[in-house]
Amino acid sequence: xxxxxxxxxxxxxxxxxxxxxxxxxxxxxxxxxxxxxxxxxxxxxxxxxxxxxxxxxxxxxxxxxxxxxxxxxxxxxxxxxxxxxxxxxxxxxxxxxxxxxxxxxxxxxxxxxxxxxxxxxxxxxxxxxxxxxxxxxxxxxxxxxxxxxxxxxxxxxxxxxxxxxxxxxxxxxxxxxxxxxxxxxxxxxxxxxxxxxxxxxxxxxxxxxxxxxxxxxxxxxxxxxxxxxxxxxxxxxxxxxxxxxxxxxxxxxxxxxxxxxxxxxxxxxxxxxxxxxxxxxxxxxxxxxxxxxxxxxxxxxxxxxxxxxxxxxxxxxx
Amino acid sequence: xxxxxxxxxxxxxxxxxxxxxxxxxxxxxxxxxxxxxxxxxxxxxxxxxxxxxxxxxxxxxxxxxxxxxxxxxx
Amino acid sequence: xxxxxxxxxxxxxxxxxxxxxxxxxxxxxxxxxxxxxxxxxxxxxxxxxxxxxxxxxxxxxxxxxxxxxxxxxxxxxxxxxxxxxxxxxxxxxxxxxxxxxxxxxxxxxxxxxxxxxxxxxxxxxxxxxxxxxxxxxxxxxxxxxxxxxxxxxxxxxxxxxxxxxxxxxxxxxxxxxxxxxxxxxxxxxxxxxxxxxxxxxxxxxxxxxxxxxxxxxxxxxxxxxxxxxxxxxxxxxxxxxxxxxxxxxxxxxxxxxxxxxxxxxxxxxxxxxxxxxxxxxxxxxxxxxxxxxxxxxxxxxxxxxxxxxxxxxxxxxxxxxxxxxxxxxxxxxxxxxxxxxxxxxxxxxxxxxxxxxxxxxxxxxxxxxxxxxxxxxxxxxxxxxxxxxxxxxxxxxxxxxxxxxxxxxxxxxxxxxxxxxxxxxxxxxxxxxxxxxxxxxxxxxxxxxxxxxxxxxxxxxxxxxxxxx
Numbered sequence: 001x002x003x004x005x006x007x008x009x010x011x012x013x014x015x016x017x018x019x020x021x022x023x024x025x026x027x028x029x030x031x032x033x034x035x036x037x038x039x040x041x042x043x044x045x046x047x048x049x050x051x052x053x054x055x056x057x058x059x060x061x062x063x064x065x066x067x068x069x070x071x072x073x074x075x076x077x078x079x080x081x082x083x084x085x086x087x088x089x090x091x092x093x094x095x096x097x098x099x100x101x102x103x104x105x106x107x108x109x110x111x112x113x114x115x116x117x118x119x120x121x122x123x124x125x126x127x128x129x130x131x132x133x134x135x136x137x138x139x140x141x142x143x144x145x146x147x148x149x150x151x152x153x154x155x156x157x158x159x160x161x162x163x164x165x166x167x168x169x170x171x172x173x174x175x176x177x178x179x180x181x182x183x184x185x186x187x188x189x190x191x192x193x194x195x196x197x198x199x200x201x202x203x204x205x206x207x208x209x210x211x212x213x214x215x216x217x218x219x220x221x222x223x224x225x226x227x228x229x230x231x232x233x234x235x236x237x238x239x240x241x242x243x244x245x246x247x248x249x250x251x252x253x254x255x256x257x258x259x260x261x262x263x264x265x266x267x268x269x270x271x272x273x274x275x276x277x278x279x280x281x282x283x284x285x286x287x288x289x290x291x292x293x294x295x296x297x298x299x300x301x302x303x304x305x306x307x308x309x310x311x312x313x314x315x316x317x318x
Numbered sequence: 319x320x321x322x323x324x325x326x327x328x329x330x331x332x333x334x335x336x337x338x339x340x341x342x343x344x345x346x347x348x349x350x351x352x353x354x355x356x357x358x359x360x361x362x363x364x365x366x367x368x369x370x371x372x373x374x375x376x377x378x379x380x381x382x383x384x385x386x387x388x389x390x391x392x
Numbered sequence: 393x394x395x396x397x398x399x400x401x402x403x404x405x406x407x408x409x410x411x412x413x414x415x416x417x418x419x420x421x422x423x424x425x426x427x428x429x430x431x432x433x434x435x436x437x438x439x440x441x442x443x444x445x446x447x448x449x450x451x452x453x454x455x456x457x458x459x460x461x462x463x464x465x466x467x468x469x470x471x472x473x474x475x476x477x478x479x480x481x482x483x484x485x486x487x488x489x490x491x492x493x494x495x496x497x498x499x500x501x502x503x504x505x506x507x508x509x510x511x512x513x514x515x516x517x518x519x520x521x522x523x524x525x526x527x528x529x530x531x532x533x534x535x536x537x538x539x540x541x542x543x544x545x546x547x548x549x550x551x552x553x554x555x556x557x558x559x560x561x562x563x564x565x566x567x568x569x570x571x572x573x574x575x576x577x578x579x580x581x582x583x584x585x586x587x588x589x590x591x592x593x594x595x596x597x598x599x600x601x602x603x604x605x606x607x608x609x610x611x612x613x614x615x616x617x618x619x620x621x622x623x624x625x626x627x628x629x630x631x632x633x634x635x636x637x638x639x640x641x642x643x644x645x646x647x648x649x650x651x652x653x654x655x656x657x658x659x660x661x662x663x664x665x666x667x668x669x670x671x672x673x674x675x676x677x678x679x680x681x682x683x684x685x686x687x688x689x690x691x692x693x694x695x696x697x698x699x700x701x702x703x704x705x706x707x708x709x710x711x712x713x714x715x716x717x718x719x720x721x722x723x724x725x726x727x728x729x730x731x732x733x734x735x736x737x738x739x740x741x742x743x744x745x746x747x748x749x750x751x752x753x754x755x756x757x758x759x760x761x762x763x764x765x766x767x768x769x770x771x772x773x774x775x776x777x778x779x780x781x782x783x784x785x786x787x788x789x790x791x792x793x794x795x796x797x798x799x800x801x802x803x804x805x806x807x808x809x810x811x812x813x814x815x816x817x818x819x820x821x822x823x824x825x826x827x828x829x830x831x832x833x834x835x836x837x838x839x840x841x842x843x844x845x846x847x848x849x850x851x852x853x854x855x856x857x858x859x860x861x
Contacts, residue, residue: 159791183797384757
């Protein structure tokens with residue numbers, strides 16, 4: 001029939017079960033090629049998500065694929081932090097946020113229909129960390145059922161939101177608020193405690209440099225004008241720098257003076273961790289987080305959720 | 319007009335309870351029970367009692383602990 | 393049974409008696425019933441097209457012009473009269489919303505005499521809002537979206553709000569017009585704002601409020617905020633305060649809620665109106681926690697006169713904060729977790745009370761240890777002893793919001809944060825594990841008054857200053 005538009009090519013839109021298999025293949029065969037394959041994986045995962053969107057499909061395969069894609073992005077954040085190679089963190093995060101938003105929309109729909117997805121809490125936790133200073137996320141999580149709110153990963157994310165709240169935080173468009181904690185010490189203690197899962201720790205690595213910056217800033221306000229330089233050892237231990245070289249790189253970036261004895265905190269003059277005139281400092285990786293990777297294979301890490309099959313999406317009677 | 323539905327949900331949500339109700343406004347300033355409390359003040363807050371020392375169980379325990387600590391140091 | 397006819401309706405409309413167009417069955421039911429009988433009896437009027445023709449034949453004129461939207465609104469009204477089922481909101485709601493929407497459409501174009509329809513619009517808003525809420529409460533049974541009807545109603549009201557424009561003529565800016573000479577839409581501007589904000593809170597989309605709050609002043613032609621009805625002013629401040637609290641902007645929230653409270657107390661007495669007492673409780677529900685975050689000391693005997701439950705609940709919390717007992721603070725939060733979540737207060741308090749609590753703990757240590765020794769030296773070890781006692785058991789296996797944020801090991805971090813917030817005057821010596829404060833007997837030289845520091849560091853939103861002019 002001439003009037004009808006040409007049907008989409010089968011290769012353009014893959015059905016849900018094929019999309020799941022595509023992702024299986026990536027997880028089983030391609031994750032080991034990271035960090036080199038980061039760009040390729042980014043593109044393939046985006047195209048899986050697009051195919052679900054084309055079909056306006058939000059069934060169990062979409063939930064499962066989006067969940068695993070989020071986990072892959074989190075793994076990539078750590079791997080790329082450690083790698084010397086160049087990549088666009090901003091693009092990576094954009095896709096991560098989109099997947100998290102898709103997921104929370106589906107979770108809401110399922111809940112409105114009287115059901116619940118088995119891995120919801122884990123991804124609500126990541127969402128809380130993705131916009132870590134946006135109070136709207138605090139509002140939303142308090143409206144969700146008790147079993148989600150009290151889930152350990154959600155509780156972890158909520159802890160970190162409090163711990164890194166900081167009344168001196170300064171970024172365009174952000175409004176400072178009262179009595180914030182700025183508990184940088186606790187931030188690093190908890191990450192190295194071994195109590196956090198790897199993927200959550202990997203996400204938190206994104207905030208490491210920011211936490212270090214405002215910790216330096218806060219310390220410099222608290223020490224006496226004539227205080228002697230703070231020793232490298234103290235700073236490396238307290239803020240989990242991997243070595244002195246990393247600490248020196250950090251001080252260089254923020255134009256903080258170093259002497260033979262240590263770091264002159266008082267020489268830190270910037271008020272925001274974001275420097276207009278410079279490229280952003282590459283996000284940090286922590287050795288203690290990297291060591292967690294030895295304990296499990298990539299596919300184990302990514303396929304770690306409860307299965308999102310139709311049977312597991314509990315649909316209660318209305 | 320009646321609303322008929324199979325299962326009527328009567329649970330009062332907080333959103334509902336949070337909403338202001340319409341209320342009458344006095345046109346004369348008489349009979350003011352609230353303003354008469356606290357000698358005509360409507361202040362909800364103490365002016366400044368910040369320097370008054372606390373004397374509760376926790377503080378007593380804390381003081382004892384600090385004292386023990388001090389003696390150990392000497 | 394009262395008699396009424398289409399002919400009388402047209403006459404009333406011609407005379408500007410628009411109250412006859414109310415869809416409220418409780419107030420206007422007799423007319424609607426009479427019109428329903430007539431419309432069913434007259435076969436010439438039974439379909440929509442002939443209804444329209446018969447209205448058009450009346451040739452209503454407004455300053456010599458016809459007004460299409462007005463005609464459409466009349467058609468919707470008569471359709472409503474003809475088809476309404478007085479026993480079922482669900483079956484009639486399409487008709488009600490169609491009429492309400494067409495009525496609101498008339499208000500959008502200021503080239504027509506919209507003033508005369510404003511009272512009817514307000515009356516219909518009062519009628520439609522509870523209906524939309526009731527329908528949404530039953531969304532599961534009706535198989536509609538969760539907030540479908542309230543969202544729809546809010547979108548109608550927001551169009552009217554958006555259509556309100558300040559006068560553009562230069563003269564108006566210079567001379568203050570008395571409120572009574574303002575266009576009707578201007579006079580109901582705050583009414584619209586409050587209605588919308590309440591609906592946005594209800595559908596849990598308070599982010600939509602920000603545009604309303606932002607555009608209110610630029611739209612207003614009132615010579616001052618004070619010229620709006622006092623009840624609306626109080627409700628506005630209450631809503632604005634809650635909005636700030638959701639955004640963790642405590643100082644701004646405190647000021648608005650506090651003003652709302654004081655003004656409500658000053659214009660009413662609770663003795664003869666239980667609504668006033670309930671409204672005071674509503675304000676206190678948010679004002680008391682905001683005050684605690686500001687470091688204020690509530691007068692619980694006064695609060696208990698208005699709300700004894702709230703008073704006894706928060707006095708327990710206050711005791712913990714005052715003595716610096718973090719474990720007590722956490723225990724209290726945990727005990728009230730569900731209710732605080734519903735009020736959206738749990739995470740706010742979890743974040744914003746600990747530093748006040750630590751400040752008071754440091755105070756006890758200063759008063760009993762540092763000041764008597766007159767050295768100005770606060771060793772980390774001493775404060776760590778106090779923190780151990782304050783935080784309590786730290787041997788908890790997993791991570792949760794009550795046990796994992798605080799640790800006695802973070803003495804320095806606590807001191808550094810207090811110093812940065814301006815709540816403690818002193819210097820840290822990290823490698824000596826020592827904090828040095830001024831040698832003085834006067835505690836407030838070391839620990840300034842909390843509220844003074846907060847007010848100095850977190851200024852009020854200048855966009856709100858016109859509320860107090």
